Amino acid sequence: MVGPRTRREDAAPTATGPRPTDDRGSGRHPLLRPIWIVGHVVVLVVLVTFPMLGLWQWDRYQQEQAVAAAQSARLDAAPVPLAQVLGPSVTEEQAATLEYTPVTVSGTWAADEQVAQRNRDLDGQLGFDLLAPLELGDGTAVLVRRGFVPPDGPSSADPTADTPIAGTVTVTGFLEVSGRQPEGLGARDADDGVLSTVFHADVDRLDRQSEADLLPMVVHLTSQVPSDGPLPVPQPAPTPDPTQNLSYTLQWFAFTVIVGVGYAFVLVRRVRDHRDGVDSDVDPLLRDRDPR
Structure with a gap:
């Protein structure tokens, strides 16, 4: 069983x-x-x-807000004669405190010393900013950011072809600090030779090819009398975005x-x-x- x-x-x-x-x-x-x-x-x-x-x-957001507020307050101020705020001996630290100060200055363009700054943007379009010394009549000059020219206009082959007018002009704008060449990686301008296009609005570098002594800051043009015509187009002031x-x-x-x-x-x-x-x-x- x-x-x-x-x-x-x-x-x-x-x-x-x-x-x-x-x-x-x-x-x-x-x-x-x-x-x-x-x-x-x-x-x-x-x-x-x-x-x-x-x-x-x-904390960065609050800092950027403070910078934006200070920048806006400076840009809203009335322009002062350039000679009152900018001299040959201004240091980098002093230049930082003068940035965005509205100024006005009269002089004549050194048209043959104009250069084009590469990779500039206006309303989403890449092109060039024209930089030219404005001679002040005392042996000094100030580098002026005249404005933007598109790559497909009359400057496509030679951006510096949009030369400024002859005679005395009065430029109104605001101060910006001189550009600097990068220490490590990044596009650098040649140390030697005469440049017609540059990557940086470097006053020290362009002073080597200028007959007059360049002042240590750049004037960012917002208007000119008499006008140069439709080109170059003045670049708007930079707007910090703390958001x-x-x-x-x-x-x-x-x-x-x-x-x-x-x-x-x-x-x-x-x-x-x-x-x-x-x-x-x-x-x-x-x-x-x-x-x-």
């Missing part, structure tokens, strides 16, 4: 998915496993670093909230699985290990 069929006690379970377990008697909560501890540390670093980056961007830093601020704080809330959700779910006796860790070594 055949006896009742018996089941092997040690048969392997055939169910798939998370394995039931009971870590509650093992003395160590699953959230204290090494893989979870690493996760806790990484999330903690994120929750500290992201808000710090957000606060840094907020970019504000956007970065909001992004860093949003990332912080997403990480914090998301990780809290994961922790709650893992605690619930542990309470139900289910090992839901994705690490196969931990999942397959018998907690007994």
Whole structure:
């Protein structure tokens, strides 16, 4: 007579998915496993670093707001004679405090010394800015940013063909600091020779090919009497945009909230699985290990 069929006690379970377990008697909560501890540390670093980056961007935003307000206040002031604010001995530090100061100056153009600055933009169109010395009659001159010429106009072959008019003119504009040649990577102007096109409105470099001594700043032309005609087109004043830093601020704080809330959700779910006796860790070594 055949006896009742018996089941092997040690048969392997055939169910798939998370394995039931009971870590509650093992003395160590699953959230204290090494893989979870690493996760806790990484999330903690994120929750500290992201808000710090957000606060840094907020500080930059406030700084840019202050710069924009100061720039706007300077540009709104009445223009003063150039000689009252700019002399040959102005230092770089002093030039930074004079930037955007409205000025007016009279002189004659050194048309044969005009150069074109590459890679300039006006309303989304790339072209050239024309830079020319305005001779002041005392052996000095000031480099003037006359304005923009498009690449497909009469300046396409030779941007400097748009020469300024002869005779005495009165230029109104604002001061801008001299450009500088990059120290490392970046387009540089040749140290030697006479340049007709440049990458930078570098007063020191262009002073080497000017008959008059150039003053240490550039006048950004906004109007001229008498006019030169439709070209070049005066470039508008630069407008700082602090909203970019504000956007970065909001992004860093949003990332912080997403990480914090998301990780809290994961922790709650893992605690619930542990309470139900289910090992839901994705690490196969931990999942397959018998907690007994």
